[in-house]
Structures are given as C-alpha cells and as structure tokens.
Amino acid sequence: MDHISHDQNFDRTTHNHGRTYITLGWIFAITSIFLLPFVFGPLGIAMGLIAKSKGAQGKRVITFSIVFAIIGLLLQAITITFFRTFLGVMTIIY
Secondary structure, eight states: OHHHHHHHHHHHHHHHHHHHHHHHHHHHHHHHHHSOHHHHHHHHHHHHHHHHHTTSOOHHHHHHHHHHHHHHHHHHHHHHHHHHHTSOOOOSOO
C-alpha cells in the first residue's frame, strides 16, 4: 500500500514541477517581447523543453517563445532605427 502512495506522490510532484516550468516559460516568453529577446526567448524555449521532459504540455510555450522573441527583435530594430533616424540619438546596441 505504501508503494502505491509513493508512486502517486511522485506523479503529483512531477506534474507540479512541469507546471512550474510552464509558468516560467510563459514569463520568459512574454518578457522577451519587451526586454532582451535574444536572452529571454531561448530561456522560454528551454523551460518549455524541460516541462515537456517532465510530462507537461510544453509545445505552446516553445512556439510562443520563438514567436515572441522574433517580435521582440523586430520591435528592438524598429526602436533603434527610430532613435537613430528621427532623434539623432546614438544607441548602445549597433
């Protein structure tokens, strides 16, 4: 009887860890739109892959991390171009 209860606790713990990685993946994916997409995008992908290895559904997090990182890179390029062209401000990122 103890063996069955141990297995159920193990499954519950594994599921909760997968859910934690999914949550972190979404946080990193959304953050990649606004801040350092080349850092937070891959972090979101990594969290999705880890969640998937833990048995959770990580495919959406992986997909949206890629999409949001691309959107973040485009927004960053537009912002840098705007500041350089219209305001004549030199930026740190070239």
